[in-house]
Amino acid sequence: MKPAPFAYFAPESLDEVLALLTENGDEAQILAGGQSLIPMLALRMASPTVLIDINRIPELQRLKETERGLEVAACVRHSELLRYAQASVRWSLLAQAIREVAHSGIRNRGTICGSVALADPAAEAPAYAVALGAEILLKSRRGERRVAAEDFFLGIYETAREPDELIVAASMPAPTVGWHFAFEEITRRRGDYAIAGLCAGMRIAEGRIAEARLVFFGVADRPTRALHAEALLADGNPKDPELRAAAAVAARNEIEVMDSAEHSASYKRHLVHVLSRRVLSLLAVDGGAE
Amino acid sequence: MTFDFAAREIGRSQPRTQSRRLLAGRGRYSDDENRPGQLHACFLRSPYPHAAIRSVDRDAAAAHPGVAGVFVWEDLAPICKPWRTVSKAFPGLQSPTQHPLAAGRVSFQGEPVALVLATSRAVAEDAAELIEIDYEPLPAMADYKRWREEDVPLVHPTMNNNLAWCCDIVEGDVDAAFAEAALIVEDEIVFTRHTGVPLEPRTVLAETDPATGEFSVHISHQMPHQLQLHLATFLDLPMSSVKVITGDVGGGFGIKMHVYADEFAVCAAAHMLKRPIKYVADRHESMLADVHAREHVVRARMAVDGAGNITAFDIHDLHGIGAYSVFPRSSTMETVMALRPIGAAYRYSAYRAHADVILQNKSITGQYRSVGHPIATTVTERLVDRAARALGKDPLVFRRSNFVRSEDMPLTNPAGLRMLDLSHEMCLDCLIDLIGYEHLKEFVEVGSDQHRLLGLGFAAFVEMTASGTEAYGRAGVQVAAVDSVTLMLEPDGSLKASASLCEIGQGIDQGLRQIIADGIGIRSSKIVLTLGETANSTHGGGAWASRGAAIGGEAAYGAAKRLRVEILAVAAALLQCSVETLDIVDGEVVDRSGTMRISLRELAETVYFRGYELPPELQPQLGVTHSYRREQDAAIPTNGIQASLVEVDAETGLVRCLKHWVVEDCGRIINPLLVDEQIRGGVVQGIGAALFEACVYDQDAQFQTGTLADYLLPMAGEMPDIVIAHVETPYSGSVLGAKGAGEAGTCAAAAAVLNAVNDALARRDAAVSETPITPQLILQALGSIDREIAS
Numbered sequence A: 001m002k003p004a005p006f007a008y009f010a011p012e013s014l015d016e017v018l019a020l021l022t023e024n025g026d027e028a029q030i031l032a033g034g035q036s037l038i039p040m041l042a043l044r045m046a047s048p049t050v051l052i053d054i055n056r057i058p059e060l061q062r063l064k065e066t067e068r069g070l071e072v073a074a075c076v077r078h079s080e081l082l083r084y085a086q087a088s089v090r091w092s093l094l095a096q097a098i099r100e101v102a103h104s105g106i107r108n109r110g111t112i113c114g115s116v117a118l119a120d121p122a123a124e125a126p127a128y129a130v131a132l133g134a135e136i137l138l139k140s141r142r143g144e145r146r147v148a149a150e151d152f153f154l155g156i157y158e159t160a161r162e163p164d165e166l167i168v169a170a171s172m173p174a175p176t177v178g179w180h181f182a183f184e185e186i187t188r189r190r191g192d193y194a195i196a197g198l199c200a201g202m203r204i205a206e207g208r209i210a211e212a213r214l215v216f217f218g219v220a221d222r223p224t225r226a227l228h229a230e231a232l233l234a235d236g237n238p239k240d241p242e243l244r245a246a247a248a249v250a251a252r253n254e255i256e257v258m259d260s261a262e263h264s265a266s267y268k269r270h271l272v273h274v275l276s277r278r279v280l281s282l283l284a285v286d287g288g289a290e
Numbered sequence B: 001m002t003f004d005f006a007a008r009e010i011g012r013s014q015p016r017t018q019s020r021r022l023l024a025g026r027g028r029y030s031d032d033e034n035r036p037g038q039l040h041a042c043f044l045r046s047p048y049p050h051a052a053i054r055s056v057d058r059d060a061a062a063a064h065p066g067v068a069g070v071f072v073w074e075d076l077a078p079i080c081k082p083w084r085t086v087s088k089a090f091p092g093l094q095s096p097t098q099h100p101l102a103a104g105r106v107s108f109q110g111e112p113v114a115l116v117l118a119t120s121r122a123v124a125e126d127a128a129e130l131i132e133i134d135y136e137p138l139p140a141m142a143d144y145k146r147w148r149e150e151d152v153p154l155v156h157p158t159m160n161n162n163l164a165w166c167c168d169i170v171e172g173d174v175d176a177a178f179a180e181a182a183l184i185v186e187d188e189i190v191f192t193r194h195t196g197v198p199l200e201p202r203t204v205l206a207e208t209d210p211a212t213g214e215f216s217v218h219i220s221h222q223m224p225h226q227l228q229l230h231l232a233t234f235l236d237l238p239m240s241s242v243k244v245i246t247g248d249v250g251g252g253f254g255i256k257m258h259v260y261a262d263e264f265a266v267c268a269a270a271h272m273l274k275r276p277i278k279y280v281a282d283r284h285e286s287m288l289a290d291v292h293a294r295e296h297v298v299r300a301r302m303a304v305d306g307a308g309n310i311t312a313f314d315i316h317d318l319h320g321i322g323a324y325s326v327f328p329r330s331s332t333m334e335t336v337m338a339l340r341p342i343g344a345a346y347r348y349s350a351y352r353a354h355a356d357v358i359l360q361n362k363s364i365t366g367q368y369r370s371v372g373h374p375i376a377t378t379v380t381e382r383l384v385d386r387a388a389r390a391l392g393k394d395p396l397v398f399r400r401s402n403f404v405r406s407e408d409m410p411l412t413n414p415a416g417l418r419m420l421d422l423s424h425e426m427c428l429d430c431l432i433d434l435i436g437y438e439h440l441k442e443f444v445e446v447g448s449d450q451h452r453l454l455g456l457g458f459a460a461f462v463e464m465t466a467s468g469t470e471a472y473g474r475a476g477v478q479v480a481a482v483d484s485v486t487l488m489l490e491p492d493g494s495l496k497a498s499a500s501l502c503e504i505g506q507g508i509d510q511g512l513r514q515i516i517a518d519g520i521g522i523r524s525s526k527i528v529l530t531l532g533e534t535a536n537s538t539h540g541g542g543a544w545a546s547r548g549a550a551i552g553g554e555a556a557y558g559a560a561k562r563l564r565v566e567i568l569a570v571a572a573a574l575l576q577c578s579v580e581t582l583d584i585v586d587g588e589v590v591d592r593s594g595t596m597r598i599s600l601r602e603l604a605e606t607v608y609f610r611g612y613e614l615p616p617e618l619q620p621q622l623g624v625t626h627s628y629r630r631e632q633d634a635a636i637p638t639n640g641i642q643a644s645l646v647e648v649d650a651e652t653g654l655v656r657c658l659k660h661w662v663v664e665d666c667g668r669i670i671n672p673l674l675v676d677e678q679i680r681g682g683v684v685q686g687i688g689a690a691l692f693e694a695c696v697y698d699q700d701a702q703f704q705t706g707t708l709a710d711y712l713l714p715m716a717g718e719m720p721d722i723v724i725a726h727v728e729t730p731y732s733g734s735v736l737g738a739k740g741a742g743e744a745g746t747c748a749a750a751a752a753v754l755n756a757v758n759d760a761l762a763r764r765d766a767a768v769s770e771t772p773i774t775p776q777l778i779l780q781a782l783g784s785i786d787r788e789i790a791s
Helices: A014-027 A037-042 A078-086 A089-098 A104-109 A112-118 A124-131 A227-233 A241-254 A265-287 B018-023 B059-063 B121-128 B174-180 B224-235 B261-273 B283-289 B332-339 B373-391 B395-402 B424-435 B437-447 B508-520 B548-575 B600-609 B672-691 B744-764 B775-781
Strands: A007-009 A028-031 A050-053 A063-066 A069-073 A135-140 A143-148 A153-155 A166-172 A179-186 A196-205 A208-217 B039-045 B051-057 B067-071 B112-118 B132-137 B163-171 B183-191 B203-208 B215-219 B242-245 B277-280 B296-304 B310-322 B350-359 B452-465 B483-489 B495-499 B527-531 B583-585 B588-590 B596-599 B623-628 B636-649 B655-665 B721-726
Touching: A014 A028, A014 A050, A014 A135, A014 A166, A028 A037, A063 A078, A069 A112, A078 A089, A078 A104, A078 A112, A089 A124, A089 A179, A089 A196, A112 A124, A112 A166, A124 A166, A124 A179, A124 A196, A124 A208, A179 A265, A196 A265, A208 A227, A208 A241, A208 A265, A227 A241, A241 A265, A265 B775, B039 B121, B039 B261, B039 B283, B051 B112, B059 B067, B059 B121, B067 B121, B067 B261, B112 B121, B112 B261, B163 B332, B174 B296, B174 B310, B174 B350, B183 B373, B203 B261, B215 B224, B215 B261, B224 B242, B224 B261, B261 B277, B296 B373, B310 B332, B310 B373, B332 B350, B332 B373, B373 B395, B373 B452, B373 B744, B395 B424, B395 B452, B424 B437, B424 B452, B424 B636, B424 B655, B424 B721, B437 B452, B452 B744, B483 B508, B483 B548, B495 B508, B495 B548, B508 B527, B508 B548, B548 B583, B548 B588, B548 B596, B548 B600, B548 B623, B588 B600, B596 B600, B636 B744, B655 B672, B655 B744, B672 B721, B672 B744, B744 B775
Parallel strands: A007 A050, A028 A050, B039 B277, B215 B242, B310 B350, B495 B527, B655 B721
Antiparallel strands: A063 A069, A069 A166, A135 A143, A135 A166, A179 A196, A196 A208, B039 B112, B051 B132, B067 B112, B163 B350, B183 B296, B203 B215, B203 B277, B296 B310, B452 B636, B483 B495, B483 B623, B583 B588, B588 B596, B636 B655
């Protein structure tokens, strides 16, 4: 369990990082929190020839509230965002979801952007990024672009990032008035990757569901919205149990679940249904209080 | 010799003296040892479960900078003998010869094929990637349930079939008992492989002293003397030139007591090269190549007569042991220990068991904490619960009416186990109080609804501990069941001591020191005990079968009493009084009035520095060794009962253990704190077995659970409070009366959890008979999801 040899760079400016990425492309890996990368190196599941440590670059450390929302830079740790989110009801989805990211030691080192970059289908960060309508900020020597989280995740460990690009931040728009969120995930042990999870949001206006967003993770090859269920909910009454039941069935029927060695497709599909019912009834309580 | 019940330290909770050092990060584990010029070892292991090795090209690896050597079996063959597991206890055992590195063929994934030695582990791993092995993959035997079928691949082409061993144990008229039964209950229970997962992986540092030729091995191990013997045998060295030191050991659980191919390859290479070599198994290797345990399918039936008495058991066990039977103890020891304790807590008259032990192209299995007993207890307690339910009886009432009672003992039961000094009824009384049974039943009723199913489960158990000299002796297997303690009084009145026992985190060092302290009349804080070094102790057992207190304790007490006699003889001579008038209290010799007459320091100084003051012909022996072997009882039975309260989420299938209780009887308790924590740790491993842990292989015998993200260990967050109480029935065959305590928690915890889950599922007329109880199993049992097979 020792990594294969690699060249290690610890640049102090973003320009240097981008230059190294341009130069090395696929051969390079970015080291931020290292909570997934280091074990993969140790197991020689990943053998990059170049490791670019971005922890010394000041502008990649910041968590800042901007006009567009919350900008979570590349080196912001899960625990830092969790502390921030816990201070405001507006970010309740983040507070609920990040609490379930692994264990405190891992949250203290691991980064949100690292989790987004890895794109593990069972991880929380890609899912809440999609649920919040986040944008991923990518920079390379060629320029800068923003990709909607929903378009960013392409499959298991597969994203829209080009080899010469660095994820400099994830930008989370602040939920507008009326949005309510709920979160639940199923794990056999606290802190494990989810067998199945759901980030759900509803914008309630005048007692009706103006907009709904159901993002499942751990069940498909990427965080996946249940668009039919969302459409079914739109304009409905969040307190209507039959509507919620119908939406849960719709979600179960539409999500294309992927089985794994441990968990059958049948079990995952069942969990999509259970999670939908549970989370929607949580939202009914929360959203109905308007 | 009798035990003085005015004991000052025996029976008192005291933390281990090592705790401070270990918690401060000052432990000295084998990996903390380093030698100038040492090489680091890395193994290239087979990626195939079964393959012939056509050729090995190691030129590139050998030429890699920093590499000192790349070895295959042919290189080691001139200096290291292979081994084959043979035991008179398992006549006809089929287990081919094992080699430290694969000899032309690999028969399980992870089998070491080549050994790379380099200046660092990282360099060794780099070089290992350069070795090219031309494998010819062979069909692998994965599904042992199909072992009788014709098209099943052979684990070893040299054998005609995959049957390693089979046995029948029959006593009494089983067929008549079943023919006459008013009730027959049966079940088929599936047990999945586990492994012990000690925190510190297996580690070895082997070196030869070029000046003396002494070969010394620093190793994380449970029985240094046994290892010394095998090293001497296989490397053809006199035992006197082989030294084994264990240092601090970060957990054993039975995993660190076997002859491992990788460890012996390292030792052979170090002996050959005359250079120190270190090998530390990484976690992936540990999961793959540490012994696994407990892969069984047991079909069991139990007969109950019209009066509600259990009359007979009829058992069929299928046991998958991996590619070989482990050396030297044999994997089949688990088979027998899964069979014989079945029904041991109960009176019954007829017993029949058949076991087929099957080789597989999987990792070798071996002894793991509470060897076999968790299987036996789970099988028994499932049947007992089924019978109670079928008869409409309270599960505890049914158990009580069938328990082996105090007046029934001693007895040798139909399965051949000798039962004595057990306290089933008292433990049950204690448990009923401890859990608040009536209230708890109400809690379970009231707290359950359609989605939240609560359940309460029980498991009574008998655990055979502290194996005596017959267990391996009669089998012709060189395993010592005797242990020895050596005590040496220092000139300042303190005591240095050594023993053949081994400290692996269980706290036996503390326990022995408390016994020695009381045996002499000094404080345990004045005793420094060195364990785990072959050079300073008489050949003995080490750490296995919960023997420390029951066997090591007797040796320690015997040694202490002998030293006490020597000390008092000197004191009586110096004080010119009779020995009978003197006593030793807190390190001082006192007279009948309790007045101090001479301190041990003054006495020892006189003996060592002013011997001329002693009377003629007095030759004080202030260094004594006492060995103890138990003369009767092949093992000491212990007993107890566990209860578990669980919550089943009928929607997700998740099971949460809310609380767990243990009442156990390990005889005289030397240190209640250590006993309780041994039981708690054991219970956690049992809950792990019931709910989480599984060494999974796919249908092609490819190992699936090579990391701790895949092999689910029970974590603190999932563990309930574990409440412990004791009944103390001293073992009547020894002075101290201590019995084994280290494995009792593991023995019955999984059974109690399984029964609790089934109590919960019974609300919905469902049941599970497989561990670990995964959420999918629960939902399949409830009919919520299909029984489709995951990919």
